[in-house]
Amino acid sequence: MAKVVKKIGDDISTDIIYPGRFMATVLPNETPQFAFADDKPFNEKLRKKEIAAGGIIVAGKNFGCGSSREQAASCLKGYELTIIAKNFARIFLQNSCNLGLNTVICPDFEGNEGDEVEYTKDKVTNKTTGKSFPITPLPKARQAIIDADGLIAYTRKRVLEKASK
């Protein structure tokens, strides 16, 4: 069970998640400090570790639209957040799966900040309201990478296979 720590709307761009002016910072262990940097109260809560790992961001349609910057996924991964959205923009979803940021596609989810939420492979349950909502499975191609523990591990396996041939 985890808490909804933030609820946001549709079309949340990577410029909101990780503003362009911090793009010179690239390493996954350095990017979290700039997560939602222009949303000062939320950014501060994250940096002060006032939000427990596993916290849930609930978003609308097209979360992560815009730039391919991987910092937008790595900065959220740094706090081990989970994103439940109606759907995700392609590159952001791909980056999240590659890096192991937890993304859940749940088109009908209803919930508010503070609600307690639980999810399985098939559905998200809002424990506060008692309602359950079906999950849209991730594309097969992406699930395979998550199952392999991310794209680095997946690629390493292929490199090793190639070398042993």
Next chain:
Amino acid sequence: MGMTVVEKILARATDQASVKPGDIVEPAVDCAMSHENGALVISQFAEIYKGTDIKPKVWDPSKIVLVFDHRVPAESSKTATNQKKIREFVEKNGITRFHDIRGDCGGICHQVLPENGYVRPGYVVVGTDSHTTSHGALGGFSFGIGATEMASVWALGVILNVEVPGTIKVNVTGKFPKMVGPKDLILHLIGKISAGGANFKVIEFHGPTIKAMDTSGRLTICNMSVEAGATSGVVPGDEETIRYLKEEAGVKEDIELVLPDENAKYDQVIDIDVSKLEPQIACPHTVDNVKPIKNVAGKAINQIVIGSCTNGRLDDLETVRSIIKDKKVHKNIRMIVFPASARVYQQALDKGIINDLMKAGAVICNSGCGPCLGIHQGALADGDVALATTNRNFQGRMGNPNSEVYLCSPAVAAASALTGVITDPREGGK
């Protein structure tokens, strides 16, 4: 079953007779481009080999392109250090398609690639930049990926786990009215189908209007296809593609076009007649918040930005000159111009365009992404309103969340520079 352009390209790139949407494939890559975020690609590339006794080696240095454009010249020591790291990697790995901060061959990656003939019909192109969709203008399948995914491409030469996308066919007819062009078409389309309307899909452009459009215009529409969520935009190659590559990009080799089958299956077909299209404006803070200019005309602005991978080419600068030559940029306006590449800049110099723009009051900056993504140069003040020929107007995009960005064509930007307010170029500036 017939195939779309991208299905055909993916079948070829995976040695198969055919593919269909939903298939998972591993296409071979013909061109792999990165810019300053190459610094992250390099560290992720090293990560792949960690714990193995294999020496990291890129699969084919001749297919890798690195271009500095996002922060040129470096705005901070951090950026300078990232650029240095990339320079050293380029040297060590024998990468020759490297475009450093230079006045002879530098520029924005999405201009440098076509200009140098690095992208061609039928190619599979990936770039660590979302506007990599641009290169579909030359008839290839070109899309943006993240840095870790690029590291994987550098190691293997293929893209792992690509799901063959479905395709939306956009059929464009009619002749553009005066002062209306490709930028207005793509803004209109994005407004029509929304910012997520083509998510995970390819937009394939067809029709007499596209046939008559030059490569510069095709780059504009493919570039912004990603603003409707598209994996890529593509214009099937034709005589214009061959002309551009031979005459402007210096390609000597034969060029083979990859064209869609007549019975290709599309997820959706959209018809657009441009003969009555008005200049279009994308209003804050989403690119799909598109309105005809009459709805926003008169809005006061502080900064005009002309340039970017969307509209910073020679014909764009030519359009701007035709409107502002021998006139003056309004006193309340800072007009900042970024030619898309060093070559475009030089051509604009030779044609006297730069001189005319400067005499009118414009500031000309070096080629690069400039203020488009708010990293350095041309940041906005609290409450500022910018009108830009760039591609995104997200909150905070130009470096300040308390500002607004409107997107438009070069003609609208130029007409508005003279008046200080959003102005319909068909009515002329002051």
